[in-house]
Amino acid sequence: MGECLLLLHPSTGNGLVESLQSCPATNPSMLNVHLVPHTHDDVGWLKTVDQYYYGDRNNIQHAGVQYILDSVIDQLQKDPARRFIYVETAFFYRWWKQQNQSTQRIVTQLVNEGRLEFINGGWCMSDEATTHYSAVIDQMTLGLRFLNDTFGECGRPRVAWHIDPFGHAREHASIFAQMGYDGFFFGRLDYQDKARRMKTKEMEMLWRASESLTPPLADLFTGVLPNGYNPPEGFCWDQSCDDAPIRDDPDLEDYNVDEIVQKFLNAGFYKANHIIMTMGSDFQYENANLWYKNMDKLIKYVNALQAKGSKVNVLYSTPSCYLQELNLANLTWPLKTDDFFPYADDAHDFWTGYFTSRPALKLYERLSNSRLQTCNQLEVLGGPKSKSGPFGEGDSDTMKRAMGVAQHHDAVSGTEKQHVAYDYARRLATGWAHCEVLVRNSLAILSGSEAPHVFCENLNISVCPLTESSHKFSMNVYNPLGRTVSWPVRLPVNGSVYSVTDANGRAVDSQVGNVFISLKCTCYIYDMKSSCLLPLLSVRWFHSSSAKPTATLFDILHYFLNYFGVSVNTMVGIMCVFVLFDNHRYNASAGNNKESPQTSGAYIFRPNSSDPFVINKTAETQIVTVSSTVQEVTQWFSPWVSQVVRLYEGHRELELEWTVGPVPVADGLGKEVITRLDTDIKSSDYFYTDSNGREVLERRKDYRPTWELKQTEPVAGNYYPINSRAYIKDDKHQLTVVTDRSQGASSLYNGSLEIMLHRRLLYDDYRGVGEPLSEPGDFSDGLVARGRLLLTFTPPDTAADVHRPLAQGMVLQPLLSFQDGTPSANTKLEVCRGSMDG
């Protein structure tokens, strides 16, 4: 109950349901129009989150959240009937800490009285296609915890509110249900789906959002808002709008009260007793007076007609109060069990490009999630001194907030402007810098040694100054997972012969080349009760060299398939298919298509042909190595597309390390590069994709479970987001791909699974970002992206046993740190941790 000052419901005299008590009175014999004043404040998009907060760089977009909150708080005080909802805690947090006590008291009072209501309440309004559930839970926790710490029970959001994300994930609904939200509202869904729902009055439904949880554990009331999240046409009174204000002074020109009232009454309401109207939009209410002054008049003049027999009752309200009225009405809702992907707002406008947009940012966000978990764990393991220790002041909060904004639906989604993408990355880097101090402090506490640890951030591009220059160094591996993992490590070195030993001086199984050491480190669970095994590795350089055995692709596949007891005959069939890793590309529509001018862009995927182009049919294969540790083959498909196929000793998965870019665009065509895995699995148009890295949904080509799809984009209209994995299967076999970041995926042919790796485009796609998605590279004119796919080939019924641990290992990766020379004798590093309790 907190310390809410409860306002009793005026029409009933008391409130049966706690959450009802501060809601405005409605009129049961009339159509009640719930005006919901709101602002939608992107936590970064065309401007960075702080530029939005301050109202900086208004030449890009006029938006200043500090002023929105200033203004709304002022206006709410002018009339107790007025209400406002606020959503994005990342912004509210910035504002709150700059307020003096007097303002904070006023705001608290407004919250307690239900006049200012927090809705959703996460740090941001997360993207649903490209986020991992663990990061979503973290960002929701960050926001909700702040609200709870600040306002107690009265600050608790009761409604989830994802009015802008471009499609909706079932896992998000499941999380919201499990978090205790009373309902969920969103604005965007497929235009065909929306038309049908409008017609059949199924805009509101019950979403059963989990196949594994027992109902109603993941059941959630879900409503589609009537106007997206905008006001009805002609009723936008924000400073950013041009709609006519209500001119009610008869002495002045253009008195328009009668006209506006009539227009409002003709606005075509739902045939229900209650209707919600979102009165606001992007960054609106910077000057809230404009909105409230005109809404005050609207309410006054529309309700004045009740005296003449009108049955329309307009009131200030909130989503919670609207939902309460629906609950009181005790209605039955249609059931929804799948999700709302992909999202299309017109026949050739599928928002399936952003599943892959900005692949490097998507990877960095995912790695940062892993690092944040490590940071959190070491903060606990190291105790209070980890935040202030021998290496200075460290914290995990900066990283939490950076990850919080990175979950935003224009952040990890890749749909922000380039300078904003850099800002998200910089925030993550800064977050990690704060964590690094904490981690160093914690490792020092845990090991009893203050010898500095070095982190090599650039191992993905084979750069680590310490390992490249030192003749003797040691490596720590911290495993954030709650179980033992085996993890391949590949370190750039300068010599040709090294010896690798573990902390006990035992030789470690490794392959030492003249530029790399590849090794597999086994990292055990940390047990709080007992001392942990220390896979501390000492690497010592020997001057010598050795001939190396070589492998062929055939050899590798042979090993790979061998695990599954596949016969040679079958294997050959499958192998034909694996020739396959020849990457393909789609050329992007440039806006000159006769059916629609829609281009491919940051949001939209629209190839100019349904058949992808093969980049090169005959890959140049460079055979590298076979050792007891790893076998690998590098394939070059073109100067800008290559792939290393690796099989690690003792591992059951095949690793594909792809490198794509800079994507050439001198031919005037944007390109979207996929890897396509063709098998003879009889998948019959079905395929499977995860939802936010947790449960898996069945997909079917050219089909939607809840309405009869008219397919208008045979490729883009079949793409779905994957966060951790996708698979195809038949009765006997399942090919599962585990990925290192969120991507778009589809299956367009029987036995085929394709994953979009990288995109570079030459046109904006008219959804507001105003830039073509053409990321610059550090060393070249376009971004080079690199990533890993892990393939497993299993019987369907045992597939999960393999891909689940693999996916977990991808999400929570071991943290490597290095020390020059021999570690001090009393080094006692506890590098593993106990079970996850997230």
Add this chain to the structure above:
Amino acid sequence: MGECLLLLHPSTGNGLVESLQSCPATNPSMLNVHLVPHTHDDVGWLKTVDQYYYGDRNNIQHAGVQYILDSVIDQLQKDPARRFIYVETAFFYRWWKQQNQSTQRIVTQLVNEGRLEFINGGWCMSDEATTHYSAVIDQMTLGLRFLNDTFGECGRPRVAWHIDPFGHAREHASIFAQMGYDGFFFGRLDYQDKARRMKTKEMEMLWRASESLTPPLADLFTGVLPNGYNPPEGFCWDQSCDDAPIRDDPDLEDYNVDEIVQKFLNAGFYKANHIIMTMGSDFQYENANLWYKNMDKLIKYVNALQAKGSKVNVLYSTPSCYLQELNLANLTWPLKTDDFFPYADDAHDFWTGYFTSRPALKLYERLSNSRLQTCNQLEVLGGPKSKSGPFGEGDSDTMKRAMGVAQHHDAVSGTEKQHVAYDYARRLATGWAHCEVLVRNSLAILSGSEAPHVFCENLNISVCPLTESSHKFSMNVYNPLGRTVSWPVRLPVNGSVYSVTDANGRAVDSQVGNVFISLKCTCYIYDMKSSCLLPLLSVRWFHSSSAKPTATLFDILHYFLNYFGVSVNTMVGIMCVFVLFDNHRYNASAGNNKESPQTSGAYIFRPNSSDPFVINKTAETQIVTVSSTVQEVTQWFSPWVSQVVRLYEGHRELELEWTVGPVPVADGLGKEVITRLDTDIKSSDYFYTDSNGREVLERRKDYRPTWELKQTEPVAGNYYPINSRAYIKDDKHQLTVVTDRSQGASSLYNGSLEIMLHRRLLYDDYRGVGEPLSEPGDFSDGLVARGRLLLTFTPPDTAADVHRPLAQGMVLQPLLSFQDGTPSANTKLEVCRGSMDG
């Protein structure tokens, strides 16, 4: 003293000068930077005055004055240090009457404390080039009276503030001085003049604004504002600006306090102890929080440096408080005795086109002034019943307000958008409709007859349904002037023979044609003490016709010159010259000139050649009439330029009735049509133009009295506004032209005087209006304008005796009204009035 709540000056403990007492403390040992928060609210420009008030049609321009005042009043209450000035009473009046008592009390308190200060305070900020002083006095009276009635002494503006008008008239300064203003600030002056004044530190001066009034009666402190009326670059924090806000949270990105403070300190102040900074601009402060929040921070952080030795003290202030500090400093100022016309903001950018822009609106405004005076007089003469009498409810207030906004520097100036020009005209028409009722009531009271009076609005295009259809009608002439006038009347009729008699049945000297009756009516002064002569005319139609004598142009000029005893020889010389009414035109620059892309437009006059084109060297002359009443000759120069030359019996002036339009533009060239009067007067580059229709200033070609002019536009740079007259002279002769509206005029050759009559242009001139000045016509594709010039040719020392009464008669024209049939026997119309006391 009123009921001001006086705040004592904190640093002195008491205030010697009444107006000082509510001013903020300054620091005498520092440079005091007076931040003056202000908004500049055009009373119509791109939108109509009511669209601006309400914030309607924001797609044209984002501006809503109701919100500005709402917002500023809110923000002023948040901190007693904050100040604001408000200028345009037309807007404040609209806002004030919509406020509840509580808000009105708050505002009154803010005014009493000097936190909200009215500056200028007229109904609008009048144009200075194209307004008549009588209308300026009226609009100032309207605004100041409202402020006085509402706020008493504390609402009295102490400073005149014309920050936007495009050049400054000496008569305006004189009026302001005589009205008791302490000083005058403006923003725009010639760029060469400004550069010189900046250099010589003469941005502030004493303006001795009358040649005839004894100093210091018309002396006025006058200051040129340093940044026009805008904030210094980089410090515009309005919602309409994109400058960086002050970001003072060190936890967020882009902390910029040090940078902003340094930039402010480097802003290059005047080398004085006080400097004024206008913090605002067009329609700013709609969301005043943005401004005040950032200025609060600026003041805080800049003044914080005083502790480290900084000598800069920033404070919220007002122009009055700044002026008070200047007064206290007891300085001496340079003297200014001419005016600030013409205004150029660059070498090829002379704002001399608007002197003539929208000639029909300019005439309608001038006629409306005349009508308003008549309306005012009849309101007094008819007593209270004139406002509510047999013809209904009438008032003069509507017309006063319409005239009030028409004086605005984007109204009668002709620099508004077309739809706004229509709005001004409509307001004047509505104002007159209210006055008409009042006038009818008053005439009924005065005459004792309720027979309805008809007003013929369209006599200028020869339309009057009553006179055209009636066989017998009577006409009243109301003379608003304080003396007897003789006034030619020309009525469209349908018959060919009429008899015209006065109220006593005596025949009136008239010329009756088959489409017109021309007559001269003598209208006497009304004497309150005695009954007035009634020049009530009865017109009766006779079916008959008569042969008419004819005149030649030579005859007319002969008569004209004969008045002045000019010898035949001289006359022939002068006549050569009068061949000259052949109108000329300038073709407008189209923006493709190599020296500058400046075009001719609503503001700017820029011919594409210094020599005007003769429209037609041989006019087709249609000889019309010689009678005892009038002799007239019509000349057709082209299908779109014609002129009637008239000489009335007993009159000493020659009337030129010009008709210009629709100006053809099919050749892709805009055109500016002038009439040029070439004489052999030895004017030696000197000519004379009136200032707001009152005193006259000497002009000299390619010369400015106060600085060494570098002439860059030989035509446009020599144009000056005339409101009522212009003349050239030598020792013996003076040619004076009296005009019916404001126009542009110049003398580019010895003995030549040219007047611009009409303009039609194809390009916008980049000063914001965003439209080419190409007025549509009612009956054709372009506006046809018609007007009158009265020419007198006299010895210089008696010229004023002739042109002064003529000009007065032009400004205050008799009002004609008509009644069908014979007036009732007991009609006793008092049609003239006593002496003007304006």
